[in-house]
Amino acid sequence: MTLSCALTFDFDAMSVWLGSYKARNPSMVSRGEFGAIAVPRILDLLKKHELPGTFCIPGHTALAYPDIVKRIRDEGHEITHHGWVHENPADFDEAGERANIDKGLEALHKAAGVRPKGYRSPSWDFSERTIKILLDYGFSYDSSLMGSDFIPYYARIDDRFDDKTPYHFGPNVDLVELPVAWVMDDFPHFEFVDKDTYGLSASTKVEEIWTDEFDYAHRNIPGGLFNVTMHPQVIGRGHRLMMLKRLINTFKSRDGVTFSTMGAYVDQWRANNPLDKWLKSGAPQAQNACGRDGL
Template identity: 50%
Template sequence: MTRAPLTCCISVGMDALSLWTTSFHSNNPSMISRGEFDAVATYRILDLLERHEIRSTFLVPGHTAMAYPQLIKDIHARGHEIAYHGWVHEDPRDFDLAGQRRIFERGLEVLDHVVGVRPVGHVSPAWNTSEDTFALVEEYGFLYDGSRMATDFLPVYVRKGDRWPANEAYEFGELTEVVGLPVAWPLDDVPLFEFVWGNLGGLTAPSAAEEIWRGDFDYAVANCPGGVFNLTIHPQSSGRGHRMLLLERFVEYIKRHDEAEFGCLGDYAKRWKAANPVDAWRKSNPMLAGDGALTSLTRP
């Protein structure tokens, strides 16, 4: 029997200026200018993807689309998927429910205005989520979320309403029909490459990143047929010369494997959902669905 291929997604985070003004709370124009490198390096990434005929997913905050509308139009014109990535790369835990709704509305409004797109994918900034996030993801009709780490290479259906009361049993919430595509910090270039005083050590050699990425890819292609290998890069990090050479080598390495193929997150999520009805998936994955947990030690 032919094994289903591993789908390799190169997800491109277009955080630009917002990464520094919001996530790192900088008021230093020099530091903030690091985000401007997206306006240069994104075209290097786009040309690499075009050479290798790869359709990717670009994670776009509304703030970036307002700062660089032509850049986002060029990404869309080259046929890549646009996914929602917040308004200004904010942490949703800093806002009440009404505030989180305003963030969704504002980010989606900008993407509609700039490229006429209503994304099917939600990826929370810095993968930070609140108690309300997944209920809102369902409410706004997203096909998939790419913000969770419960698995490494196999999708799940996302739960909403999980609770974690202090010193009490974990409370698993309600299963939704939103597809959860896995992410992981070792497969993100920012912690590996970016240097921020007192925050990130960064400056990892490309050879070390290549060892990590190849190791995870080799494991996934051998053990997770039909799964997804989701590498998250950022032009301002991976778009620098020695890292572009790494990315080229890694793409060529993947292409040498017949059991792997490239794709975007949205296309993969659509196929996976069609092949894995939620009820059947729940029966096969009760622990990931949140079934069977004890809420107390009371005996009947």
């Protein structure tokens, strides 16, 4: 069996500074503008290697740079929902969280006429309602949770947890989770945000980490997904883009490796692992199917 590799790019632009960091300083917000400089470079790289990419785009970014979003679409790459302005869903009540989903969908449709089937939460934050809301909107998959590394699973609803009682696992639902990890994200490795993130790592350090993660998955997780998260305003710097070029060549040199969008991978994985069959498979995340509530 093969290992699939998903090259994913969170095209946050100014929204991450406005939403996550609540910045109103023109200098800090301007850091996001480099994302629009970097995306064409990334698209050229993907085109050179004939590789698909997945671009996770907030609605705010789509309205700021509709021509770039159209180019992403026109060159055959996947576009997923990434919030409205990189907001934390847990900061809103249910009506507010749904309104942000609506605004993101409307902006992506206005900019490029797309209706994403995938979702990635800004900064990978969830509320206790997020999975149910994603189901209501008909999303096929999410890529925000961290319950595995290279092995997809069906998400759960209604988990209950505190520091005094045993963890309660809720039922799995028909939303495929493509797990993520901060170690597989370029932002904490490379970015500098005072009093928050002190990255600025050498690209060779990150290249070593990602290559070793890839080699582990390649040797041990047949059929898995190597899911790496990058941000154009981060990875698009010259020395980091050179690192990405080297990584692509390394990944392509391994036997049995394919490159896929997250959406295409999910379609194949879901066909091979329908929910009822998966629940009987003994997967660790299928807690409700293991009768744990009845112990």
